[in-house]
Amino acid sequence: MNIIVCVKQVIDPEAPPSSFRIDPATNRAEMRGANPVIDPYGEYAVEAALRLKDAGGAKVTVISLGSNLLREVVKKPLAMGADELILLEDAAYDGGDSYSTALALAAAIKKIGQYDLILCGREASDTNAGQVGAGVAEILSLPCVTLAKRLEAGAGNLVVERVTSAGYDVVEVGLPAVITISNEIGEPRYPTVKGIMAAKKKEPLVWKPTDLGLDASRLGSAGRKVKLLRLYQPVYEGRCEFVEGQTPEEAGANLAIKLREAKVI
Amino acid sequence: MAENQGVLVYLEHREGKLLPIALEGLGAGRRLADTLGQRLSCVAIGSNIAQLASQAIAAGADRVYLMDSPELADYQPDIYLALMGQLVAEARPQVIIMGHTDTGREIAPRLAFRFGTVAVTDCVELNIDNTSGRLLATKPVYGGNALAVFSTDTDPQVVTVRTKAMAPAVPNASRQGEVITPAYKVEPSVVRARIVRRVLAESAGVKLEDAAVVVAGGRGIGGAEGFKQLEDLARLLKGAIGASRPPCDSGWISDTAQVGLTGKIIAPELYIAVAISGSSQHMSGCSGARTIVAINKDREANIFRHARFGVVGDWKKVLPAFTAKVKELLAS
Numbered sequence A: 001m002n003i004i005v006c007v008k009q010v011i012d013p014e015a016p017p018s019s020f021r022i023d024p025a026t027n028r029a030e031m032r033g034a035n036p037v038i039d040p041y042g043e044y045a046v047e048a049a050l051r052l053k054d055a056g057g058a059k060v061t062v063i064s065l066g067s068n069l070l071r072e073v074v075k076k077p078l079a080m081g082a083d084e085l086i087l088l089e090d091a092a093y094d095g096g097d098s099y100s101t102a103l104a105l106a107a108a109i110k111k112i113g114q115y116d117l118i119l120c121g122r123e124a125s126d127t128n129a130g131q132v133g134a135g136v137a138e139i140l141s142l143p144c145v146t147l148a149k150r151l152e153a154g155a156g157n158l159v160v161e162r163v164t165s166a167g168y169d170v171v172e173v174g175l176p177a178v179i180t181i182s183n184e185i186g187e188p189r190y191p192t193v194k195g196i197m198a199a200k201k202k203e204p205l206v207w208k209p210t211d212l213g214l215d216a217s218r219l220g221s222a223g224r225k226v227k228l229l230r231l232y233q234p235v236y237e238g239r240c241e242f243v244e245g246q247t248p249e250e251a252g253a254n255l256a257i258k259l260r261e262a263k264v265i
Numbered sequence B: 001m002a003e004n005q006g007v008l009v010y011l012e013h014r015e016g017k018l019l020p021i022a023l024e025g026l027g028a029g030r031r032l033a034d035t036l037g038q039r040l041s042c043v044a045i046g047s048n049i050a051q052l053a054s055q056a057i058a059a060g061a062d063r064v065y066l067m068d069s070p071e072l073a074d075y076q077p078d079i080y081l082a083l084m085g086q087l088v089a090e091a092r093p094q095v096i097i098m099g100h101t102d103t104g105r106e107i108a109p110r111l112a113f114r115f116g117t118v119a120v121t122d123c124v125e126l127n128i129d130n131t132s133g134r135l136l137a138t139k140p141v142y143g144g145n146a147l148a149v150f151s152t153d154t155d156p157q158v159v160t161v162r163t164k165a166m167a168p169a170v171p172n173a174s175r176q177g178e179v180i181t182p183a184y185k186v187e188p189s190v191v192r193a194r195i196v197r198r199v200l201a202e203s204a205g206v207k208l209e210d211a212a213v214v215v216a217g218g219r220g221i222g223g224a225e226g227f228k229q230l231e232d233l234a235r236l237l238k239g240a241i242g243a244s245r246p247p248c249d250s251g252w253i254s255d256t257a258q259v260g261l262t263g264k265i266i267a268p269e270l271y272i273a274v275a276i277s278g279s280s281q282h283m284s285g286c287s288g289a290r291t292i293v294a295i296n297k298d299r300e301a302n303i304f305r306h307a308r309f310g311v312v313g314d315w316k317k318v319l320p321a322f323t324a325k326v327k328e329l330l331a332s
């Protein structure tokens, strides 16, 4: 089985909210003092691919799109056990929305040519849009299942458990297909020392827009369908009343009294 | 391009009733349609759903499209998507509103791509730009650390709206509207991903989405045992149990208890957060609560920026005393 996983580099979503800043000059966000990471849901997608590889053998190819991609970040899927890494790295890919990003990824997937399964995270931690997987499926006219928590390969098809708010759906889908992965799939594995060494030696392929046969006007910010008009931080007044006590137990009891006085309970 | 007209709301329903998200969509849609001076339409897909029309009209719809057929009884995303595609091609709305729910999350992006555009998902505010007449869609990004305002020049302008973010329509039974059965074709061949079974995780007691009180635990609870203590408190307050993501991922509590950006969005009267740091992704799901109370051993934890009342301390010591006192106060 040939599996392609799409995963990108993001600012660390787990850094404390207090370190979050928007640079008004560039309208870009940063986490002060935190290094970029591989997108967490993309990492779950890598894990899903590696489990299929463990179960029945597969070649796992990872595609990352962006600019200024830190090799130690984007190579993490290789260190986890993926086989190949393709970078769509060029300023032309920069600043895209789900539309131009899906377009470039679909072109890269077509160029790879051989694929049974394409996996994406359910949503990226920066845009929180959850559309690239769906877009790739539509552009390539492939079936699509979102929010998967379990994948099981059958004969020419895949049985997918899709998370719902009330439980889950069991979905059968023919291959090739696009599946987006949710965290319920289970914790991504840690890279092994051997994996890290192998990843260090491996040089990613870098594909420029011309390699994809796409004009720069359709990529990145130039190819956007949605325009970002404003990006801002909501303000919270922070008016917490701390309830104290001589001991933690007393503080707990005082909290109950406080809530009663405030008619909260 | 901007030749499309009107607003189209996708109606979610169960057992012959519109769900709250449908009323929220109609509430927002009515406001946008009035601003545009255009029609508010809506569409319901299912079987035996004729009674939805009067509910939707009372809730503000000028026109209701019903796709009502026994073969549509069960939700199949590929079929529902194809039907939406047929309707949108015919009705040509400027704006399409779906809920940011299991269905909307799945269908809206694919629908948008089929019309050569993208959706804006999980919107918390919708407005019409006075000069351009285009939809301005505000959505949280970076896990809720920031808000972004988006617009597009391409029709349809597709959005999904966050649950409980839009003021719901207030039904008025005297309103008038038309009911239309549009021409549509159900082609079984479009189904390439088929739902073969729907599994419901059983939840005893009050439903998390509907609960007035939610007692939620985080990573600091440390195990399934701790959640038993939270359940005692929840029961006492006739509330439901919730969690941040790590306890769900660790199997201490059901996945359906997850509150947040990628879990449930709730707005209870009281949200008691125990050993939860208050990440922006988690707060996305509970910041609509009227009162947030936090117990956390770290005074600097972000949760205290959102909480109205807090105790800094080890929950293992604070919580039992708190629960005991609550019990005593409720009895008196």
Ligand SMILES: Cc1cc2nc3c(=O)[nH]c(=O)nc-3n(C[C@H](O)[C@H](O)[C@H](O)COP(=O)(O)OP(=O)(O)OC[C@H]3O[C@@H](n4cnc5c(N)ncnc54)[C@H](O)[C@@H]3O)c2cc1C
Binding pocket: A013, A014, A040, A041, A123, A124, A125, B143, B217, B218, B219, B220, B221, B243, B244, B245, B246, B247, B258, B259, B260, B261, B262, B263, B264, B274, B275, B276, B277, B278, B279, B281, B282, B285, B295, B296, B297, B298, B301, B313, B314, B315, B316
């Ligand atoms: C795209 C994306 C989507 C996400 N969606 C969600 C979501 O929907 N919901 C969600 O919750 N998370 C979500 N997350 C994860 C989120 O970023 C955080 O990792 C998560 O919310 C942290 O959960 P927590 O607060 O329980 O854990 P932590 O951040 O580890 O906090 C644990 C807290 O417990 C306190 N504590 C520890 N021991 C004790 C003790 N004995 N007594 C008192 N306090 C104690 C600590 O001081 C700390 O504040 C998402 C992440 C991403 C990237």
